[in-house]
Amino acid sequence: MADTEDRKNETPEATPEDRVTRGTDSPAVGETRCPLCGGPVKRAWSDVSVANLATFLIFLALTPVALRAGVGGGGAVFAVAALVFGGIVLLSFWTLPVTGAMAVAAQPRCRSCGRLHLPALDAATASGPMPFPLRYAMIGSLVLLAVLIVGLEWFRSAPGQETGKVELTFALRIVMAGFAPGLGVLAQTMMWRRLRPRMGSVTRRSLLLLPTVALGVGWMALTGYDHWALSRKYEPIKRSPIVLNRAGLAPLPDSARDVRVHAWGFLMSGKYTLRFTADPNDIEHFLAASPSLERVIARTYSRERMRLRGGDDVRFSDRYDAQGNEYFMPECDVPAWYRQEIRGPGRRYEINWYDGKYRGELLVDDEEHAVYVHVDRY
Numbered sequence: 001m002a003d004t005e006d007r008k009n010e011t012p013e014a015t016p017e018d019r020v021t022r023g024t025d026s027p028a029v030g031e032t033r034c035p036l037c038g039g040p041v042k043r044a045w046s047d048v049s050v051a052n053l054a055t056f057l058i059f060l061a062l063t064p065v066a067l068r069a070g071v072g073g074g075g076a077v078f079a080v081a082a083l084v085f086g087g088i089v090l091l092s093f094w095t096l097p098v099t100g101a102m103a104v105a106a107q108p109r110c111r112s113c114g115r116l117h118l119p120a121l122d123a124a125t126a127s128g129p130m131p132f133p134l135r136y137a138m139i140g141s142l143v144l145l146a147v148l149i150v151g152l153e154w155f156r157s158a159p160g161q162e163t164g165k166v167e168l169t170f171a172l173r174i175v176m177a178g179f180a181p182g183l184g185v186l187a188q189t190m191m192w193r194r195l196r197p198r199m200g201s202v203t204r205r206s207l208l209l210l211p212t213v214a215l216g217v218g219w220m221a222l223t224g225y226d227h228w229a230l231s232r233k234y235e236p237i238k239r240s241p242i243v244l245n246r247a248g249l250a251p252l253p254d255s256a257r258d259v260r261v262h263a264w265g266f267l268m269s270g271k272y273t274l275r276f277t278a279d280p281n282d283i284e285h286f287l288a289a290s291p292s293l294e295r296v297i298a299r300t301y302s303r304e305r306m307r308l309r310g311g312d313d314v315r316f317s318d319r320y321d322a323q324g325n326e327y328f329m330p331e332c333d334v335p336a337w338y339r340q341e342i343r344g345p346g347r348r349y350e351i352n353w354y355d356g357k358y359r360g361e362l363l364v365d366d367e368e369h370a371v372y373v374h375v376d377r378y
Helices: 002-009 016-025 046-074 076-105 134-156 164-198 202-233 236-247 280-288
Strands: 040-043 108-110 257-266 269-277 299-301 307-309 326-328 346-353 358-365 370-377
Touching (some): 076 164, 236 257, 280 358, 346 370
Antiparallel strands (some): 040 108
């Protein structure tokens, strides 16, 4: 009798059917189970989104470690590794909203039997699940891409592009521009997921373009503000003393117009370039009042004796031809608006200022009444 009582008190071993039933009846918190087999129900692209996020975080942590090792004497291997890690971080950051949008747009399926687990709204329709309208996402992305390119070109047209701070700001704008299309697609998928029962008509589906339109308007407002702020901060007339002081020249004449400035410096080096046009008499007063041009004899040019751009062999060969034309090696780090050739009436002054720390040239175009200044920091 005791043995019989013990057998009654023993807990029977759970069968596989009991395990499936138990998992179906009591799923984990926040977990959806398939009503057919009891397997977990997940979206198809959710793991890809999680893997992309993990890749971003891992390489974001490894990049400064490799960079510090390369700078600290670790060799070129760590420096190259830092560049590769940084590229992976940037690409994974740009694809974060894209993989998130794929996970949101995907229909949930059972991981065990592959059965499509439709929401109540999709299951109630006669035609089955409503797929995400990819055409509207592509149209919105193409329009947004064009707006992003226009905004970047607008930014690049502002003065001060040669300075380090503006270059860093432009790099940040490129990162933001690469993230924006994916963000627009993610906003479209979230909007579609919430409003898809009402997206039957073409007119209502066109509402999916609103996120990209909003991003485009915000982008143009941001780059427009950048252009305005840079134009005020790096106004050429305000920056002209930077070049004039280093070249030992007088202040700009009162009639100076069409002023252009290109100036950058780093530690003990730098390049400074200036251009302006003015009245002929004011240019002569400007030259006479410039301390660095005292006792400097100008080399004159004309249509019969020009200053022309030469090749790499100029430094090893004769710089003059039979007609008396002078050939020179062009400066490679000057802006496009700096005219180095003189094909008509003009003059050239050599500049040597601050005990030879700043050396360069001043060109006068007597035909267009323009002055060009370029000095290097040695």
